[in-house]
Amino acid sequence: MTGVPEWVDGNDIAGATRELFAVDLTVARGRCATCGREAMVAEAHVYDRAPGIVARCASCESVLLRLVRAPDRAWLDLRGLSYLEVPIPAPVAPAAMPVVA
Amino acid sequence: MTELATPTRRPLAWRVATVAAVREESVVARTLVLDVPDWPGHIAGQHVDVRLTAPDGYTAQRSYSLASAARASAGYAVSTVEILVQRIPRGEVSPWLCDIAMVGDQFEIRGPVGGYFVWEPSRPEPVLLVAGGSGIAPLMAMIRTRKEAGSRVPFRLIYSVRDPDTLIFGEELARRARDDHGLDVTIVYTRQTPPGWRRPPGRLDAVLLAEAGWPATLAPACYVCGPTGFVETVADLLVAAGHDPAAIRTERFGPTG
Known part of the structure; x- marks a missing residue:
C-alpha cells in the first residue's frame, strides 16, 4: 500500500452512469467548475473503492462528480461540473416518415 | 407497426453469463469465454461490469475489458464474449474468476459500456x-x-x-x-x-x-x-x-x- 489512493480513468464509470443516463456519459465533455479545464469524463481521475464513486479533475483534482448507489436509488452530485456537452446519436431518418393526419 | 429507426436507449440491464470455456493465457491470467444470450454486440475496447453475489446477498462488482473481437471468434456462438482475468492475491472477485469459476458456472455482467477507449475498423489512420x-x-x-x-x-x-x-x-x-x-x-x-x-x-x-x-x-x-x-x-x-x-x-x- 502506498499513501496515495489509486485512481483509475473515468472510463471506469461507464456502467454506473449508464444506469442513470440514456447515453454514454464517459464521452461527454465537461468543464471543471473549479479550474475551467475542459475534458471528457473518461479522462477524469476516478476513485471507486469506497461506498461511492468520486471523479476528480485530472488537472486540479477538484471533485467533479459523486455517485452513491443504494439497492433502490442513487445519489448524484454534479456541482463540480459547470456544464456537460453530451453527444447524442442522431436519429436515422426513416425511409417514409409516418404522417399523422 | 413500423419499428422506429431511432437508436433504442434502454436502461442498462444485468445479464446472466455462463462460462462456456476457459483458456489459460499465462501463469497469472486466463480467458473466460462467456455465453451471454441476447448479447447486443460490442466495439473493440469496450468493457463490462461483472457482479458476483454471495449466498448472503453480498455483492462485489468489477470492470473487465472485453478481449474478444467485436464479432464472435470463429467456432463460438455470436452470443459469446471473452474477458481476461488476472489473479490478484487477496482480491474479492479475481480469485473466484481465476481459480474457482469453471465451465457451466454463472454470474452477472452488464454492458458493453464505454465509448472513449474504442477502435472501429472504419478508422483509416495507423x-x-x-x-x-x-x-x-x-x-x-x-x-x-x-x-x-x-x-x-x-x-x-x-x-x-x-x-x-x-x-x-x-x-x-x-x-x-x-x-x-x-x-x-x-x-x-x-x-x-x-x-x-x-x-x-x-x-x-x-x-x-x-x-x-x-x-x-x-x-x-x-x-x-x-x-x-x-x-x-x-x-x-x-x-x-x-x-x-x-x-x-x-x-x-x-x-x-
Missing part, C-alpha cells in the same frame, strides 16, 4: 497499441477485430511485461505477428527476458517507443492501457515525441482485485 501487463486485454480485442474485419490499417503493438511468466496471449501474438499482415509486435521485458533475448531487461523508454512505434508525422491513433504509472509514463513520452494529445487514448487500471 494504430499504435501500448500495453502494460493485463492492459493487453482491450488491445487484443482491437487486434482480433482488425483481423476479423479484414482491415488493412497498419497496427503496431508494444507490450511491456515483467518476465516470460507474465506474458499474456504469448502464443497467439506470435502467431498473429506472423500471419496478420500489417501487425508488428514488440515485447518488452522489464525484469527478466527469455534466454537469448536480444534486448536486456529494462523499461519502455523514448528510444524503444521511437523504434517500435510510429513517428508522430504519421498521426497514428494511440491506445495505451495498463497500470496507472505505466500509462502516465507512456502518455508523457508520446506527447514529448510530438504526438497530438487528442490522438492518445488511455485506460488505466487500478489493482482489479
